[in-house]
Amino acid sequence: MEAPVNPQTRAVRALNRFGLGARAGEASTLGDPKGWLLDQLEDPPPSVVGDVPDEDEVWVRIGAFRERQRARDREGAQEAGRRMRELYRREARLLLDTRVTTERPFVERLVAFWSNHLCISVGATAVVAPLAGLYERQAVRPHVLGRFEEMVLASVRHPAMLVYLDNFRSIGPDSAAARLVRQNRNRELGLNENYARELLELHTLGLDGGYGQGDVEELARLLTGWTVPSLLPWRRAQLERMGRDGSGARGPGSQRGPGRGDGDESEPGFAFLSVLHDPGEKAVLAGRYGEGQAEGERAIRDLCRHPATADFVAGKLARHFLSEEPAARDVEALASVFRATGGDLSAVAARLVELETAWDPDTRLFRTPQDWLVAVLRAVHHDEAPDRATGVLRQLRHTVWAPDAPRGYPDGARSWADPDSLMNRAELARSLAGQAPRDDLRPERLLSVLELSGDDPLPALVHDETIGARERLALVLGGPAFQWR
Amino acid sequence: MTMDRRGFVRGMCLGGLATFALPAVRFAQVPGDGRLVFLLLRGGVDGLAALVPAHDPAYARARRGLALPDEALTDLDGRFALGPGLEPLAQLWNRDELLAVHALAIPYRSRSHFDSQAVLETGLDVPSGAADGWLNRLLGVMGGEARGVAVAAGMPRSLTGPASVSTWSPTRLGSVGGAYLDRLALLYRRDRELHDRFEAALQMKELAGDEGDAMGSRGTGLAARYAAVMDATARFLAQSDGPNVAAVEFSGWDTHAAQGGADGPLARRLGGLAQALADFPERMGDRWRDTTVVVMTEFGRTVAVNGSGGTDHGTGGAAFVLGPRVRRSMVVADWPGLADGELFEGRDVRPTLDTRALLKGVLAGTFDLTAGQADRVFPESGGVQGRYDLMI
Numbered sequence: 001m002e003a004p005v006n007p008q009t010r011a012v013r014a015l016n017r018f019g020l021g022a023r024a025g026e027a028s029t030l031g032d033p034k035g036w037l038l039d040q041l042e043d044p045p046p047s048v049v050g051d052v053p054d055e056d057e058v059w060v061r062i063g064a065f066r067e068r069q070r071a072r073d074r075e076g077a078q079e080a081g082r083r084m085r086e087l088y089r090r091e092a093r094l095l096l097d098t099r100v101t102t103e104r105p106f107v108e109r110l111v112a113f114w115s116n117h118l119c120i121s122v123g124a125t126a127v128v129a130p131l132a133g134l135y136e137r138q139a140v141r142p143h144v145l146g147r148f149e150e151m152v153l154a155s156v157r158h159p160a161m162l163v164y165l166d167n168f169r170s171i172g173p174d175s176a177a178a179r180l181v182r183q184n185r186n187r188e189l190g191l192n193e194n195y196a197r198e199l200l201e202l203h204t205l206g207l208d209g210g211y212g213q214g215d216v217e218e219l220a221r222l223l224t225g226w227t228v229p230s231l232l233p234w235r236r237a238q239l240e241r242m243g244r245d246g247s248g249a250r251g252p253g254s255q256r257g258p259g260r261g262d263g264d265e266s267e268p269g270f271a272f273l274s275v276l277h278d279p280g281e282k283a284v285l286a287g288r289y290g291e292g293q294a295e296g297e298r299a300i301r302d303l304c305r306h307p308a309t310a311d312f313v314a315g316k317l318a319r320h321f322l323s324e325e326p327a328a329r330d331v332e333a334l335a336s337v338f339r340a341t342g343g344d345l346s347a348v349a350a351r352l353v354e355l356e357t358a359w360d361p362d363t364r365l366f367r368t369p370q371d372w373l374v375a376v377l378r379a380v381h382h383d384e385a386p387d388r389a390t391g392v393l394r395q396l397r398h399t400v401w402a403p404d405a406p407r408g409y410p411d412g413a414r415s416w417a418d419p420d421s422l423m424n425r426a427e428l429a430r431s432l433a434g435q436a437p438r439d440d441l442r443p444e445r446l447l448s449v450l451e452l453s454g455d456d457p458l459p460a461l462v463h464d465e466t467i468g469a470r471e472r473l474a475l476v477l478g479g480p481a482f483q484w485r
Numbered sequence: 486m487t488m489d490r491r492g493f494v495r496g497m498c499l500g501g502l503a504t505f506a507l508p509a510v511r512f513a514q515v516p517g518d519g520r521l522v523f524l525l526l527r528g529g530v531d532g533l534a535a536l537v538p539a540h541d542p543a544y545a546r547a548r549r550g551l552a553l554p555d556e557a558l559t560d561l562d563g564r565f566a567l568g569p570g571l572e573p574l575a576q577l578w579n580r581d582e583l584l585a586v587h588a589l590a591i592p593y594r595s596r597s598h599f600d601s602q603a604v605l606e607t608g609l610d611v612p613s614g615a616a617d618g619w620l621n622r623l624l625g626v627m628g629g630e631a632r633g634v635a636v637a638a639g640m641p642r643s644l645t646g647p648a649s650v651s652t653w654s655p656t657r658l659g660s661v662g663g664a665y666l667d668r669l670a671l672l673y674r675r676d677r678e679l680h681d682r683f684e685a686a687l688q689m690k691e692l693a694g695d696e697g698d699a700m701g702s703r704g705t706g707l708a709a710r711y712a713a714v715m716d717a718t719a720r721f722l723a724q725s726d727g728p729n730v731a732a733v734e735f736s737g738w739d740t741h742a743a744q745g746g747a748d749g750p751l752a753r754r755l756g757g758l759a760q761a762l763a764d765f766p767e768r769m770g771d772r773w774r775d776t777t778v779v780v781m782t783e784f785g786r787t788v789a790v791n792g793s794g795g796t797d798h799g800t801g802g803a804a805f806v807l808g809p810r811v812r813r814s815m816v817v818a819d820w821p822g823l824a825d826g827e828l829f830e831g832r833d834v835r836p837t838l839d840t841r842a843l844l845k846g847v848l849a850g851t852f853d854l855t856a857g858q859a860d861r862v863f864p865e866s867g868g869v870q871g872r873y874d875l876m877i
Contacts, residue, residue, distance in 0.1 A: 123737075166742050166795075169742060170793070173792075188549065188790075188792070190791055192741055192791050192792050192793045192797070193791075193797050194741040201597055207597055207599060207612075213596065213830070392658065395658060396656075396658075404527065405528070405598055407598070407599055413678060414640065415639065415640070416639075418639055418651075418652040419651045419686035419689060420651075420652040420653050420654050420656075421639065421652070422682055422686050423686040423689075424656055424657075424658050426661060427657060427658040427659035427660070427661050428658040429659075430659050430661050431658060432659075434659075456672075456675065457671060457672060458672055461668060467668075471665055471668075474665065475669065478669060480672055480673050480675070480676040480679050481672075
């Protein structure tokens with residue numbers, strides 16, 4: 001590579017590789033780029049800017065939707081569905097505003113990474129949409145600078161995840177409820193192993209983590225009873241009756257989960273219902289577990305502390321922040337911090353910044369559509385995301401909180417840099433440049449957000465005043481250099 | 486690059502969540518007249534809901550709550566029947582243009598979407614993180630002008646590899662002029678990795694022409710989406726200098742809960758798909774005579790209904806092959822049966838046919854490949870005899 005034209009290369013790298021994109025002129029203000037990144041990890045958990053929907057409002061709207069559904073009122077349910085999606089749109093918009101304006105862009109990148117690692121999808125079923133923003137704010141944000149297992153446990157308990165991967169309706173085949181239904185109505189209730197499988201494959205051990213079909217089924221049994229009572233087809237009183245009739249000896253019908261707990265009969269959210277829980281011993285990998293919520297928690301903590309989890313998570317972080325094909329020693333460096341600190345995600349993030357690969361000018365990573373759009377908006381000094389942003393992301397196949405599959409959105413040029421996507425970015429760059437405020441029309445200032453080699457033709461084009469200023473701006477944003485970080 | 490590019494901003498104004506990104510369609514060109522569409526249904530289609538073994542005495546008991554009544558089925562050969570939603574495929578069956586395949590599986594036993602899609606798309610017998618896709622390998626085997634073009638929303642694994650391949654989607658995000666694109670092309674020329682891709686995008690824009698911008702501006706429902714994508718696919722494949730191979734994909738088949746019966750959610754989804762497929766021959770016009778469409782998924786699902794009225798990840802599943810080059814309409818199934826002792830690991834349809842055996846037959850029939858060439862598309866598959874008896 002030729003000598004870089006930008007003297008602030010390391011600062012630009014910090015802003016782009018670890019952050020959400022440099023603002024024009026920002027690189028010269030950073031001081032020590034590494035210190036700037038590490039300082040961001042010191043502050044409290046990152047929050048969303050603006051006025052987020054109230055949790056009670058979320059449940060009110062879900063309740064209204066469920067009620068219209070139960071009444072088989074198609075039109076009413078559609079209207080209630082629209083009101084649920086409104087909440088999603090508001091949350092998605094506030095998330096983008098946060099990314100565009102944050103002064104802790106590294107931490108927001110970590111939020112996005114972990115949120116995608118433990119993803120839910122609003123494309124799956126109607127009820128996930130209003131819960132999506134809540135999920136990221138309650139399960140992910142509080143733990144991105146904390147411990148991995150606390151984040152995983154928060155996701156296991158979150159209604160959005162319980163609904164998305166069907167665990168809320170997974171019922172122990174020998175649970176009190178299943179036995180009663182079998183006896184009275186000759187119907188089978190049973191396991192849904194969707195969540196247990198993805199918890200092993202995608203959230204903790206990884207595909208090569210050494211588990212088998214038997215482990216999936218046993219973990220599914222352990223997780224029966226982790227549910228969202230208000231979304232089940234039974235009323236609370238029925239559930240309690242099942243608990244009494246089906247197994248008088250087994251104690252109360254439910255144990256409240258953390259979170260809301262004022263004991264209200266109609267209270268929404270997570271609860272552990274022992275009437276749905278499969279009794280008996282369970283064996284997951286080397287662990288042996290008994291009954292109840294605490295045993296499920298113990299199993300999940302064991303999975304999070306398993307050495308394969310450290311390797312899996314480290315590899316994924318390295319591919320996201322370092323290189324599409326990271327060196328084994330970089331992955332091991334991250335994994336060993338993960339293991340040594342019991343999954344301290346702040347320590348792992350700090351180690352990431354220390355790895356020389358991240359700063360090597362010869363390495364580059366392709367920006368995902370979300371990160372490209374946010375980088376564009378930051379580069380031209382927007383103080384919020386435009387109204388059309390969420391729609392644009394849908395068209396770029398990177399809708400907020402809506403991956404096609406539980407694996408989440410992929411990383412890398414292989415996934416995002418197809419010909420049509422490059423053309424879409426070129427089109428969008430031109431269109432956004434056309435709407436940029438007149439004050440921002442100094443395309444030459446934007447050269448400071450890029451790492452360019454000495455023989456790149458972009459600076460000459462950007463200084464060519466025979467080309468309109470808006471088109472020159474578009475050439476920066478839609479050109480190849482801006483697609484990488 | 487002086488063609489008039491009439492674009493327009495659309496979709497900025499599309500409200501709501503109803504339209505997720507259009508499913509992907511990608512093209513690649515190989516010499517010859519043959520045309521192949523590889524339609525991948527991501528998520529794992531319930532093969533027993535799509536192609537119903539109505540003759541199997543164990544069927545009703547094994548499926549439990551998901552067993553379908555006879556009146557919901559469209560009989561094919563007295564043994565197997567099309568499941569609810571797929572009625573439109575009967576047209577193809579009656580024209581001798583449909584193979585309905587059952588108890589088919591990839592050569593690797595895994596119930597992971599990720600692993601299974603990797604095996605199906607790379608054409609290998611184990612998942613490999615680095616391997617290229619078999620459609621791309623096909624382009625190499627065919628040799629000649631492997632010019633890439635695309636109708637796309639991304640690049641699927643099956644098409645990745647050394648042969649230059651393009652993507653195209655109906656999404657247009659702004660009007661761009663020729664001079665602007667020329668300057669961008671100049672910039673992209675210096676980017677080793679992106680240069681070919683941007684060139685491909687320019688070519689594709691030209692091939693699509695102005696009308697291309699209007700494609701896909703249909704309704705927002707599932708059926709409309711499937712129809713729009715298949716119409717766009719036909720538009721490119723039907724051109725005499727168009728691509729020969731298209732990869733299309735639709736996701737959303739992972740029916741863990743409430744998949745429903747004769748008029749349930751899965752049946753409606755299958756219905757949208759079948760209608761788009763049934764309309765496809767007419768869209769292809771004269772070119773249909775050279776065309777084969779293969780519809781596949783990464784795995785079948787559990788035989789028994791799960792605790793939530795759905796099915797979990799399974800093994801053997803169903804596939805369909807459409808086109809005039811099939812020998813005659815028939816059900817291709819060495820049927821293992823659904824009785825208790827016959828299920829794979831006590832829960833899934835036992836696979837009796839390797840996806841690669843079927844695909845080899847399809848490739849040979851569509852592109853007049855030799856068995857040796859077909860073997861090269863699927864490395865290490867010499868021991869898997871192609872089903873060369875299924876196509877003309």
